[in-house]
Amino acid sequence: MAQEQIKEARKSYHHGDLKGALIRATQQLIEEKGIDHFSVSDACRLAGVSTAAPYKHFKSKDEMVVAGVCDAMARHAAELQADLAPHLKGSQDRIVAMGANYVDYALREPGMFRLRFAHFEGEPPEAIQMSGEAIYGLVQEEVRAYLGEPEINERVRDRAYLLWCVVHGMSYLSMVPEFASKRPLGSPEDYLRRMSDVVLAR
Amino acid sequence: MAQEQIKEARKSYHHGDLKGALIRATQQLIEEKGIDHFSVSDACRLAGVSTAAPYKHFKSKDEMVVAGVCDAMARHAAELQADLAPHLKGSQDRIVAMGANYVDYALREPGMFRLRFAHFEGEPPEAIQMSGEAIYGLVQEEVRAYLGEPEINERVRDRAYLLWCVVHGMSYLSMVPEFASKRPLGSPEDYLRRMSDVVLAR
DNA sequence: CTTGGAAGTTAGATGCTCTAACATATGTAA
């Protein structure tokens, strides 16, 4: 959510891209107020439409939130690919970059990051789950390459899990100010490098 | 939230322990439905009182949620102490037990666990923050003892942070079914022991 | 006892979600 979103003034009866605008408004408001203070009405005010308009695009508030999370995940996935590209496949730099990107994203969009792994009563949203599997697949593949294994075997799965624990833990700790302040001198990258040294020792 | 909570049938006009009942109802409902589907009204129905009653005990819905989280944290802190007691101070068993307790608690009360580190717009609830500091203090102290350091110095802070990353990461991954299933054979304890081996190498 | 305050109640103001019915724009086919 780098792009700031200002209240939209429409000229025509139709919005043009209301669905997109609502998704962005949803993301922005959840970041600002948290999921439990987010309201469809607020998003409507931001987008400059009536409170009934969203229901032409989403079945419910829940579905609108899920759409916001999915959009955020897609953006993040693309960005992760871009961050990884400069680094040689199989290099430690690439592993560290992957972790650092994760931590950095969590700091930039903590609301979306949390929701991505949230409860979602009853319905485990297909799209979110699939995308999670995809990311984890990427992690395993990167670990495989780093370890020089020919396939994703038990060793790779084991190390990938450990790595992912560390990356996730750093992400969450970084989002909580009272814990983020507990990180002794050193950047996230420094810690990720040290951890990958031991976790992925070959 | 081991104790199941059934709808209360009152005999007298006054409830007796409405505040406690509401706190338990809040915890139960948040576990069941998630923070965004929790309503004070539901909690009132569970406790068998009118929807205005809670406002004699809590200023707002938010405050009621915070009270639920604080209560859960207090219970968890006591339980953690009990889990640690049998283990010799300074032993690896004690470190592993601490981590395992954390992961186990996250699995039992994921709703409370998440909220404990959640956003809390505007107000970072004093009580929650203090308790977080207390837990982190305990972690540092245990790491200090394990490493045999005379005081909480830079080395201790560094290792404690790494350990806490791992424990937090395992906790969160364990709560998400799609990731929990990615843990290769081995119990959380096994992984915690391996991680503490390397993270706390002396 | 009496009585003041704590802890309930009902009633209602305000706001949110979501549906129904209606209005307006757009694109395709005649």
Next chain:
DNA sequence: TTACATATGTTAGAGCATCTAACTTCCAAG
């Protein structure tokens, strides 16, 4: 071009949630 079907907006309103005000019940201190 005209006309219609459809997509995408609107207003109105039902139903439920939060929270306050004013009233009631009960306990406990004097």
